[in-house]
Amino acid sequence: MPPAMDESMAPPSSPPRGTKRKADEMVGPRRIRALHQDVVNKIAAGEIIVSPFHALKELIENAVDSGSTSLEILVKDGGLKLLQITDNGCGINKDDLSILCERFTTSKLKAFEDLTSIGTYGFRGEALASISHIAHLAVTTKTADSSCAWKAHYAGGNLAPAKPGQSPDPKACAGRQGTQIAVEDLFYNVPTRRRAFRSASEEYAKIADMVGKYAVHCKGVAFSCKKHGEAGAGLAVPANATFRDRIRMVYNSATANELMEFELKNDQYGFKTDGLVSNANHSSKKTTFLLFINHRSVDSTAIKKALEQTYSTFLPKGGKPFIYLSLEIDPARVDVNVHPTKREVNFLNEEEIVELICDEIRTRLGKVDTSRTFMTQSLLSGGKTPSISKAATLPEDTTMEDMPSAKRPSTAKAAAQRPYENNLIRTDAKTRKITSMLPQAQNTLSREPTSDDVAYEYNEKEATICRLSTVKELRAAVRENMHSELTDVYANHNFVGIVDDRKRIAAVQGGVKLFLVDYGMVAAEYFYQLGLTDFGNFGAIRFDPPLNLRELLEIGAGQTKIREPDSADLDWDEVVMAVSDQLMSRRDMLNEYFSLEISEEGELLSMPLLMKGYTPSLAKLPSFLLRLGPHINWNDEKGCFDTFLRELASFYVPEALPPSPVSKDGNEDEVLATRRDELHRAIENVLFPAFKARLVATRGLLKGTVQVANLKGLYRVFERC
Known part of the structure; x- marks a missing residue:
């Protein structure tokens, strides 16, 4: 029997597994060992299949790649209990079923160079392998030349017996051409991930949203999605439906009726895009953004923000658009393998392409904006109750009887939805102002600015695309420094007037609020951004x-x-x-x-x-x-x-004008008065409309923008008097 060990000689107890060791506990470096293959597969599966709708997205893409024209989806308990998809595609050969769920097995990629010309959804051979490691997977498939269907079960990437003691080989069975994949008990062996899902209804809503996106985009493919145990499908789209009809079935008719077609092609950057985007009459509380790049559903925060900023000029405050874009880019310019779930892609000339798309949408919005609804207040009507008025542009020979009943104005409905008086404000900058009723103001406005006589010539110089990384970095810095709320104020403001041209202060109205702005500071930021945008042109x-x-x-x-x-x-x-x-x-x-x-x-x-119609x-x-x-x-x-x-x-930046000297007869110096009128006209009719159209308000402009009044607040004050 060995002698008892002295306590001072006992080795220090190792810390529990997963506990961080302190510096004084470090005896030596730990040995590096390779992870067990089962651990590697589960880690990879957790990165690719984050939730049930990610698994279904992979299955839908595989089904569409197989040439299917009909997809039937069945969901139970938000996809955690059962996720089944049935298609009528080309099917899978029986000989390939043995390696179907092994990692990195695919029919769409042979060499790494094939990534530069990839035109299919799946290409890495990880989807089914990942699902088989975290769920019970069953595949039933039949090809056109096969006399029967074959059914196989998988576990851990390999064939598995349907019941203990049976052979794992595929079994012959009855079935139609195509493939049916059933995923049961998703995340059964990853309890932490399974407990993270809050409710089955929330997961089903995500599944329905994702299925709806592909149902809109995949023309010629029928989709149906329903919950297990329900008789009718929650979503059903026939194969022969048009894009507009698909949006009507997936979303609603009100959205589909206010869409305009969008197309754009550019050979320089090797892309073309088409889709349907909402016009200025459609407005919702949340942006609906369907983006497909090379027919793959992806997310792009940069593109979404740029499009929302474009629409902010045309929609009321807080209004959001509906956008469906299908962007096809030369595969050699796209890197599709940048995200585990393929949710994002990278492509060349992203900023230039986004800018071209926004410019085209802005142009189309300006052409179709013929009917808008505003709340207006009549100032000279002799005490009439304010009401909602709708201005619509109609052909001269159109009568009320010719209009559809759904589009005729309803006076009863307008009276029933009468707004509170403290919310009624002047929203049209062209409405007659009180200053036009003053004789002195009329004489002042009658002066013609000298800048109107400036002649412009057009040269044949072609616009150049700026590819300098330094300029792109400066543009990105402006976007990162953007203040969203202040940008909305300038994008939707109404110019009230110049308060002090010595201190360069003007008043603008934003919603029900009145602001004093340092238009010198705003102009400096605007012309800087204009210089970055038009750099070299x-x-x-x-x-x-x-x-x-x-x-x-x-x-x-x-x-x-x-x-x-x-x-x-x-x-x-x-x-x-x-x-x-x-x-x-x-x-x-x-x-x-x-x-x-x-x-x-x-x-x-x-x-x-920098700007036509304005001379510094x-x-x-x-x-x-x-x-x-x-x-x-x-x-x-x-x-x-x-x-x-x-x-x-x-x-x-407009100069700060000095106080005008007054002659003995009480008249202002003619030269200075002319310059003052010219500058005031340029500020109101050129600069502030330009701020409204394309200014990105940065955080630095908060110092030059001060709120001085709030219509609702003033209404409460006068109500007490």
């Missing part, structure tokens, strides 16, 4: 005769000395020389990217034109050119583009 303001660059810089130096007395000690001649040399050495780049053209003789030929104050030109020297990061590409566009945006 600017127009040009041409000077005839050309301006001497050196003289402009000297004028700018003189203006800076007056504004900044502390800078009088600088050698301004040296500063002017250095900036001039800097601009001359980079004039090719400035002309190519920014349309700022300087001749070899040092003459300024043109400046970038050329009095700011000397200071702008002088700042291009020290305020531009010329040593870094991204920094150079960023700082140059910031300076260019600052140049385009």
Whole structure:
């Protein structure tokens, strides 16, 4: 018998399995061992089959790949108890049943290079293998040349006997052509995953939503989906239904009636897309987004947000669209193997393709927007009760009797749904304003702005696609810094008027709220974003005769000395020389990217034109050119583009006008008055409509936007008086 071991010599007790060891407990590195194959298979199955509807998605894709024209789906307990799909496709050969559920066995991929031309749904050979590791799987199949059907059971990726003691080989049975796959007791051996599902009805809703997406997209394929034990199908779509009819059956008729067809093709980026998108008359509380890339249902947050932002200009606040897009891209440009469940894909030129799609949808929305419903308030009607009014555009020879009864306005219904008075606001910016009734305002508005006489010429230069990664990074930074609520305010605002043109403050109405905005700050951000969007495709303001660059810089130096007395000690001649040399050495780049053209003789030929109908104050030109020297990061590409566009945006910001001197006869200085009227007209009719159309409000603009009134709040205050 060995002597008793001293307690000091006893080995330290190892921590329980799964407990993190502390540094002082580490005796040495642990050995690296390969995981058991059964553990590997279960981990892989958990990544691919996350929930019942993921399993059904894989089965639907396999069925469609087999050439099926009819799919019947049966669900019990949200798919956890039974998930069965029956198709009429080509079936599976009996000889292939032995390896059907082994990992990485597929009929659609032979070499890695085949991924560049893959045109089917499944290709990795993992779906059935993963399901067989976490459920009881039975497959019944029959091919056209087979005299009978064959049924096989699987467990752990291999053939298994239907009952203990029986042979695992496939058994002959009666059956029709096609394949029936039954998945029972999903996640029976993964209790943690099974307990995570809250209710069977919630899982069935996810299954029905996913089946509905494929039922809309797969033209020529019939779908039916029902719960086990119910007589009728919860979802049924015939094979000969059109896309619009499929949407009507899966969703509702109200949505299908407000859809417009959408098509777009671009050879440069190797893609084409078609589908059905809602017009401006359709609005719901939640976006319905069906996206198929190369016929595979995928999710894309970037595309969804871009489309929602496009629709925000046309829909009321909080309104969301219905979008069904089928995007076909050259397979060589798509990477389909980036997500375990194939829910996402990557493709080249994503930003450019999304931008083209949004522009096309924006154009189509503008063409079909003929009927809108607003709540309006009559200001001069002599005390009539406000009501909902509907304005519709009809042909001249159309009468009320010609209209369908469902579309005729119902006065009884309008009276029954009369809104509260404190919610009634003016929503049409074209409605007559109270300022138009004042004589002084009428005289002011009668002045014609001088910028209307500017002549524009169109050149034959083709638009170029910006492929610079630095510009794309700057665009992405703007999107990441977007403030959604503030963007909605600017996208749906109504311009009220200019409050102070010295401090550059204007009032806008957003919903039932009144805001004071620093339009100088907003304009700076807008023109910066415009510069990023139109990078390399600017127009040009041409000077005839050309301006001497050196003289402009000297004028700018003189203006800076007056504004900044502390800078009088600088050698301004040296500063002017250095900036001039800097601009001359980079004039090719400035002309190519920014349309700022300087001749070899040092003459300024043109400046970038960012917006048609608006001319910046050329009095700011000397200071702008002088700042291009020290305020531009010329040593870094991204920094150079960023700082140059910031300076260019600052140049385009409307100037702060000084108080106008009054002559002895009480009249305002004519030159300053003309410029003031021209600037006010441009701010109201050019700048703010542009903000409404395409401004992405960033978080920095929160400092320049202040809420000063709320109609509901004011209504409660006056109600107490």
